Amino acid sequence: MALTPQDVSRLAELARIELTPAELAEIAPQLDVILEAVASVGQVADQDIPPSSHAVPLTNVMRDDERRDSWPAEAMLRGAPAQGQQRFRVPRIIDDSDAG
């Protein structure tokens, strides 16, 4: 099944990655080749085999609910692209298209 540039554009949107038309044109056929090469795993799709999400069997790990110091805010904000009033400053979160 071939991925069209439109499909890739939609996936890039879901992944929040802006692609240039040139990138779209390059990536779509590359993904096709890769998908064709990995399609062979589908041979077990209908088989009753337990899926492995992890390499080594693990159970959930709990720790004691003890109070601990948090990282200082200044240290956490040091890498922020923008900040103010000891907070991360972010662009507006409502899109124009979302406004009634």
Added chain:
Amino acid sequence: MNRDICTATALELGRRIRTGELTSVETTRAFLDRIEAVEPAVHAFLSVDGERALAQAAAIDALVAAGDPLPSPLAGVPVAVKDLLCYEGLPTTAASRMLEGWVPPYNSTVVQRLLDAGLVILGKTNLDEFATGSSTESSAFGPTHNPWDLDRVPGGSGGGSAAALAAFETPLAIGTDTGGSIRQPASMTGTVGVKPTYGAVSRFGIIAMASSLDQAGPCARTVADAAALHAVIAGHDPADSTSLDEPVPDVVAAADSADVAGMRIGVVAQLGGEGYAAGVEQRFGESVELLRAAGAEIVEVSCPHFTQALATYYLIMPSELSSNLARYDAMRYGLRVGDDGTNSAEAVMRLSRGAGFGAELKRRIILGTYALSAGYYDAYYGSAQKMRTLIARDFAAAFEQVDVLVSPVAPTTAFKLGERVGDPLAMYAGDLCTLPANLAGVAAGSFPAGLAPEDGLPVGFQVMAPVLGDDRVYRVGAALEGLAGTADLCGQVPDLPVEGSGEAAK
């Protein structure tokens, strides 16, 4: 180059520092000089931390002078760290524009253990962007060159760590291995690299690529050095919930013993033959014969689902990657593009990720997004998880017959820079021997088997052992090193062009 220092093993340097024959400051300075001289040609490092390294070295020298005990046999010995591990105060970039200049506020557990053991951190080494690659060419800051032939790749993603070792810029290095990123570069540079059992080394503070596969491990020029470094970094860490709460196998003793008499060694039938370079096949076959002559019992073992490891990995890895890299959203750290007051947060995310991520990363994130999307999940990600079970069962069945499995590390020696850049599938296909170990979480290492006669480039020999059987990997690796005489293989690296005032040409 100060040969006396730069070509010595890490354990030898540690011994000489401990006994006062050599200071850690002198040692550190020799490697810093070497870095300055050959970096223009090799580009193994993304950052060098000379001042702090010399201060760490001086602290060890002070302990020696005072007659105080040293914290480990590697105290005072320099180490280079892949730029995927957080080290407070030094940029941690993952070789991506997305994190250019980002300085972590804390240390990864591995880095903390290096510091606690008295090692001296020289700097951070180059890698494929976010460790996604097999050649170090997808680094946003330019490729690393293989010291054996500067026109060739050093492998990847940990090409920086491996090249730094082969160029004698460091005696030790840390790598991470998600699908072969420690082992394949080791193979292509004639060095030693071990991917410990999944969960044996803490992932805390290591930038995540594919969390169910990622594992940090030691890189060195000799097996004993790698084992000593393994012992420093391995062990349970409550900060990583996937960290194994089990005793670390005695890898140092295993490397010392180097005894394979009576061991059952399985040659994986599926990893070899068509598509493998003649020199790779030849050195692999010779290595097996050396081990047989040393008393090992060699049997051929079939692992039928290993042929599906490539397809399985290239679905599971991008799926986990697309999820892990969602955190780079330009809000709390990292690159932010297009924040002009009119763009929404979502538009800024798209623009930032479009500008900050390179081509290979975009391919993989989009592939992972697709494999996880409704309607395709069962056919791709779900099936890959089932195949992963079958691959793990192949290992389990094999390890009922044999103590370790062996194979080549990669089908070819180091390829030319640029050769596979436009052909992702050709790049991925080079990983087929290393992927099964990650999918099953078993321990695996690459050990130098000599040079391929046709091109004079190093060939690696892979040893795989069951979960928590890391000691067996070292036992076989050390045996091969002794039998094949490869402990000083890097001594055959051609002279590198040198620059800078730190050192005269050889």
